Amino acid sequence: MGENTALLQVENISLSFGGVKALQGVSFDVKSGELFSIIGPNGAGKTSMLNCISGRYHPQQGEIRFREQPITKLKPNQRCNLGIGRTFQNLALFNHMSVLDNIMVGRHHLLKNNFLTGGLYWFTGARREELEHRQQVEEIIDFLEIAHIRKAQAGTLSYGLRKRVELARAVALKPDLILLDEPMAGMNHEEKEDMARYIIDLNEEWGMTVVMIEHDMGVVMDLSHRVMVLDFGQRIAAGLPDEIMDNPLVKKAYLGEEDEQPSEESAGVGEVA
Amino acid sequence: MSLGSSMRPCGDFRTKYASDMTIFATPVTRYLAVAFIIALLFVPLVGSPYVLNLMIQIGYYGIAALGLNLVVGFTGQISLGHSAFFGFGAFASAWLNNSLGIPVFFAIPLAGCLTMLAGLLVGIPAGRIKGLYLAIATLASQFILEDFFARANWFTGGSSGAMAEYFTLFGYAFDTDQSYFYVVLFYVVLMFTFTSNLIRSRDGRALIAVRDHYLSAEIMGINLTWYRVMSFGISALYAGIGGALFGHYLGFVSAEGFTIILSIQFLAMIIIGGLGSIYGTILGTIFMVLLPELMEWSTGLFSGMMPDLVQSLAYIKEMAIGLAIILFLIFEPEGLAHRWKRIKAYWKLYPFSY
Numbered sequence: 365m366g367e368n369t370a371l372l373q374v375e376n377i378s379l380s381f382g383g384v385k386a387l388q389g390v391s392f393d394v395k396s397g398e399l400f401s402i403i404g405p406n407g408a409g410k411t412s413m414l415n416c417i418s419g420r421y422h423p424q425q426g427e428i429r430f431r432e433q434p435i436t437k438l439k440p441n442q443r444c445n446l447g448i449g450r451t452f453q454n455l456a457l458f459n460h461m462s463v464l465d466n467i468m469v470g471r472h473h474l475l476k477n478n479f480l481t482g483g484l485y486w487f488t489g490a491r492r493e494e495l496e497h498r499q500q501v502e503e504i505i506d507f508l509e510i511a512h513i514r515k516a517q518a519g520t521l522s523y524g525l526r527k528r529v530e531l532a533r534a535v536a537l538k539p540d541l542i543l544l545d546e547p548m549a550g551m552n553h554e555e556k557e558d559m560a561r562y563i564i565d566l567n568e569e570w571g572m573t574v575v576m577i578e579h580d581m582g583v584v585m586d587l588s589h590r591v592m593v594l595d596f597g598q599r600i601a602a603g604l605p606d607e608i609m610d611n612p613l614v615k616k617a618y619l620g621e622e623d624e625q626p627s628e629e630s631a632g633v634g635e636v637a
Numbered sequence: 638m639s640l641g642s643s644m645r646p647c648g649d650f651r652t653k654y655a656s657d658m659t660i661f662a663t664p665v666t667r668y669l670a671v672a673f674i675i676a677l678l679f680v681p682l683v684g685s686p687y688v689l690n691l692m693i694q695i696g697y698y699g700i701a702a703l704g705l706n707l708v709v710g711f712t713g714q715i716s717l718g719h720s721a722f723f724g725f726g727a728f729a730s731a732w733l734n735n736s737l738g739i740p741v742f743f744a745i746p747l748a749g750c751l752t753m754l755a756g757l758l759v760g761i762p763a764g765r766i767k768g769l770y771l772a773i774a775t776l777a778s779q780f781i782l783e784d785f786f787a788r789a790n791w792f793t794g795g796s797s798g799a800m801a802e803y804f805t806l807f808g809y810a811f812d813t814d815q816s817y818f819y820v821v822l823f824y825v826v827l828m829f830t831f832t833s834n835l836i837r838s839r840d841g842r843a844l845i846a847v848r849d850h851y852l853s854a855e856i857m858g859i860n861l862t863w864y865r866v867m868s869f870g871i872s873a874l875y876a877g878i879g880g881a882l883f884g885h886y887l888g889f890v891s892a893e894g895f896t897i898i899l900s901i902q903f904l905a906m907i908i909i910g911g912l913g914s915i916y917g918t919i920l921g922t923i924f925m926v927l928l929p930e931l932m933e934w935s936t937g938l939f940s941g942m943m944p945d946l947v948q949s950l951a952y953i954k955e956m957a958i959g960l961a962i963i964l965f966l967i968f969e970p971e972g973l974a975h976r977w978k979r980i981k982a983y984w985k986l987y988p989f990s991y
């Protein structure tokens with residue numbers, strides 16, 4: 365893939381729930397290898413945007429392309445075959461499974477054994493296949509430093525650990541594009557630092573393109589290559605972290621200042637195409 | 638989600654992942670299980686016909702209940718029509734043997750496959766609907782199949798029922814409790830091992846994932862419709878094999894036995910044994926097979942004092958089943974499997990139980 369081709373192209377996406385316009389004509393693209401953040405106040409439509417990319421929501425308008433292939437119509441389970449993985453804002457682990465099994469579910473689309481060959485285990489190569497993937501899953505477990513809880517039932521873990529297991533499960537999908545919805549929400553300072561380090565490693569060493577939603581501005585500005593700001597379902601800015609920090613519209617959206625109406629031409633300042 | 642919990646003795650460190658992926662948590666439990674099965678091989682030599690009969694019942698009901706546990710306990714769907722599949726398997730096996738001349742040896746697994754097709758058909762709505770609506774749909778399938786049993790003379794013999802030949806192998810007829818015990822034992826070991834493997838491999842995990850969080854299961858690449866429908870198909874396969882074993886044991890299959898009551902009894906087995914527990918299924922089946930015996934035995938005990946009791950035996954049995962379900966739901970909602978785990982934990986930590 366060339367340097368300049370976008371891995372993910374989002375074009376003019378609109379999504380509404382009854383009267384609520386969650387997204388209004390949002391466009392952006394993410395280049396291969398990028399760490400891209402989406403920020404914005406509560407209810408701005410950030411999660412809705414991720415849901416459109418991962419296939420949980422189907423936008424009424426617009427198109428999403430992954431590696432230049434339109435994916436807007438695909439079901440969520442078909443998108444992970446293409447190389448899209450994600451974590452959820454509200455924890456979505458399989459609570460009664462062990463941590464290990466949770467992460468092994470991430471290998472689902474890479475495994476070939478089925479009801480019959482899985483049931484016959486020793487005679488069909490299912491055992492060998494499971495073992496191979498188990499080894500790769502253990503690498504992920506080591507990387508995310510959750511080896512000590514691998515046998516624990518996921519539902520019994522602390523919030524911070526569950527977030528980490530969820531990341532492990534998404535990494536197990538071997539995605540090229542990983543979507544992280546508030547990976548650090550509700551974590552203490554130390555846990556946040558760890559998480560930030562994992563995300564940088566995933567991006568730089570594992571070669572994953574990252575789209576991240578995060579409220580902690582310090583983290584966003586430190587980690588991101590580019591940032592997009594949503595407010596009331598609209599893109600109000602996109603650009604380099606520094607540009608975003610200086611953008612008056614962004615300041616206003618965050619601080620809720622009530623001065624003059626936003627002038628139309630200032631929308632999209634600092635766009636780096 | 639394998640048979641063992643993570644309770645292993647300290648000092649037992651795993652150095653290979655393979656040793657961590659076994660069905661049984663420790664080699665000791667594996668040896669115990671194998672020893673138990675070997676011990677079972679000797680039961681026909683010493684057991685009375687009464688005991689053998691009960692154990693054979695536990696066998697074929699247990700296989701069917703395991704199928705129900707796959708759909709209810711592992712996939713988190715509801716099925717109120719399981720006994721119809723059990724009956725379908727019994728008729729199908731008899732029909733394959735009587736009408737097509739297929740030996741019983743092959744008719745049993747083939748009947749399982751035919752029942753699986755019926756299950757897939759019933760499972761199609763399950764790909765779309767959930768909860769109460771699915772309950773009603775499966776209930777409807779129960780009645781439709783019951784009606785089919787009564788009308789499809791070519792398949793079931795209609796109201797007069799169907800004869801089912803004995804199981805034979807190389808000319809040897811398994812026509813006694815002693816010999817048939819081995820046939821049932823073979824299938825029990827086969828189906829339970831198969832299930833244990835399934836649950837620790839890809840598609841078994843997918844079923845549990847669908848149960849625990851279907852939205853994130855879908856994001857993990859799991860095709861929800863496929864697994865919801867397949868779990869019905871697989872559960873019907875188990876019911877079909879259980880039913881076929883039942884038919885060739887009794888030698889006669891009649892439609893009256895496969896009613897909603899039996900479906901509820903299957904549900905009771907897995908609720909009492911433990912939803913989503915493989916060995917709990919066997920515990921629950923043992924409980925449900927022995928419960929009526931226990932009731933009979935205790936009414937016999939009291940009948941000297943209260944002669945009326947014997948006449949109301951049938952009611953007492955049914956009430957006891959209902960009562961057992963309710964008591965378990967209140968006091969041990971996670972079933973006998975959970976209780977057993979706690980007992981094991983208690984002995985492991987004894988005398989430091991707190």
Ligand SMILES: Nc1ncnc2c1ncn2[C@@H]1O[C@H](COP(=O)(O)OP(=O)(O)OP(=O)(O)O)[C@@H](O)[C@H]1O
Pocket residue numbers: 381384385386404405406407408409410411412413453
């Ligand atoms: N399934 C849904 N049904 C109805 N409305 C929805 C649904 N999902 C999102 N919305 C609405 O869409 C808008 C955007 O929600 P979204 O969850 O995308 O916000 P967000 O930017 O992720 O906010 P937060 O920072 O609180 O997570 C909100 O007004 C929300 O109420």
Ligand SMILES: [Mg+2]
Pocket residue numbers: 410411412453545
């Ligand atoms: Mg959100």
